[in-house]
Amino acid sequence: ETGVTQTPRHLVMGMTNKKSLKCEQHLGHNAMYWYKQSAKKPLELMFVYSLEERVENNSVPSRFSPECPNSSHLFLHLHTLQPEDSALYLCASSREVGYEQYFGPGTRLTVT
Amino acid sequence: AQSVTQPDIHITVSEGASLELRCNYSYGATPYLFWYVQSPGQGLQLLLKYFSGDTLVQGIKGFEAEFKRSQSSFNLRKPSVHWSDAAEYFCAVGVWETSGSRLTFGEGTQLTVNP
Numbered sequence: 128e129t130g131v132t133q134t135p136r137h138l139v140m141g142m143t144n145k146k147s148l149k150c151e152q153h154l155g156h157n158a159m160y161w162y163k164q165s166a167k168k169p170l171e172l173m174f175v176y177s178l179e180e181r182v183e184n185n186s187v188p189s190r191f192s193p194e195c196p197n198s199s200h201l202f203l204h205l206h207t208l209q210p211e212d213s214a215l216y217l218c219a220s221s222r223e224v225g226y227e228q229y230f231g232p233g234t235r236l237t238v239t
Numbered sequence: 240a241q242s243v244t245q246p247d248i249h250i251t252v253s254e255g256a257s258l259e260l261r262c263n264y265s266y267g268a269t270p271y272l273f274w275y276v277q278s279p280g281q282g283l284q285l286l287l288k289y290f291s292g293d294t295l296v297q298g299i300k301g302f303e304a305e306f307k308r309s310q311s312s313f314n315l316r317k318p319s320v321h322w323s324d325a326a327e328y329f330c331a332v333g334v335w336e337t338s339g340s341r342l343t344f345g346e347g348t349q350l351t352v353n354p
Contacts, residue, residue, distance in 0.1 A: 131282070170329070170344040217282055225333055227273055228342060230282035 129153050131231035133218050139237045140208065148203040148234045150218030158224045159201040161193060162217040164233070170217070176201060177224045208238045241266040243332050245345035252320050253353045260315040260348050262330030271333035272313040273342075274304055278326045286328075289313065300324070325352040 131152045140146050152159065161173040175183035176195040190212075192204040201218055215235050219228040242265045252258055264270060271290050275283040287298025294306040304315045313330060330345040 133282075169346045172342075219283075225271070225342070227271075227285055227288050227333075228283075229285065230275075232282045233280075235280070 131218060131220055131229055133216075133231035133234050135234060136232065137235045137237075139239060140205070141239055142208060142210075144208075145204070145206040147205065148216055148218075148236075150201040150203075150231055152199055152201075152218075152220035152229070152231075154220055154222075154229060156220040156222050156229075157198055158221045158226075159195060159198070160219040160221075160228060161201065161203050162219065164215040164217055165213075174203075175224060182224060205236075208236075210238050212236065213238045241270060241332050241334050241341070241343050243330055243343050243345035245328075245330055245348050247348045248346070249349045249351070251351040251353060254322050255319050258315075258317045258320045258324070258350070260328050260330075260350070262313045262315065262345060264311050264313065264330075264332045266311075266332060266334055268334070269308065272304070272306060273331040273333065274298065274302070274313075274315045275329045275331060275344075276300075276326045277329065277347075283329060286315070320350075320352055322352050322354065325350055 134149045159176045163171045173187045174193045179195045190207050194202040215233045217233045218231040221228045244263045246261050273288045274286040277283045286302050287296050289296050289306045297303050302317050306313050327347045327349050329347045333342045
């Protein structure tokens with residue numbers, strides 16, 4: 128596979144569930160990102176990782192927990208989410224932080 | 240802090256017509272500038288980027304954009320729109336600061352193409 132892949136593409140979960148989103152990049156990049164895209168809102172940057180180290184956390188609630196075990200993989204662990212967390216979650220990567228970002232197809236999350 | 244404005248929330252054009260999508264930014268120095276496109280249910284795809292040099296940049300799918308420093312603008316253009324261009328378009332500004340770098344996105348312009 129090439130580019131940035133995300134699994135699952137769709138996820139429905141209850142508020143008491145625990146689930147994880149996975150992102151993998153095949154571009155040899157050193158930086159990875161999580162974004163939240165809600166209807167009628169600008170793209171919201173959630174987390175930034177550079178060489179597996181978190182370099183930015185934009186006041187994201189603790190019910191979202193990122194993990195970056197290596198420069199190719201990024202996870203977003205979810206627990207006790209709220210209905211307002213329903214959104215498209217996009218992963219992106221770039222050669223280094225600040226360079227153009229390449230996006231995955233996203234995970235459409237619905238919290239019931 | 241930098242900001243990005245896309246003044247047009249929704250634009251409708253006829254197939255074959257020309258297109259211009261507006262993007263204005265606010266930043267004290269010259270930023271890096273990007274245009275992305277997003278089809279329904281998909282992620283964002285990079286159309287083109289401006290880092291320095293020639294202010295008219297060519298991108299994929301026949302798109303181009305022109306950086307105008309005096310107007311703080313980076314408008315996206317296409318001479319003849321195809322039905323497959325219907326999508327949402329995002330302008331983004333990247334800046335380097337001592338605290339790190341950041342990419343800020345505009346709110347997007349939804350493009351509808353009429354047959």
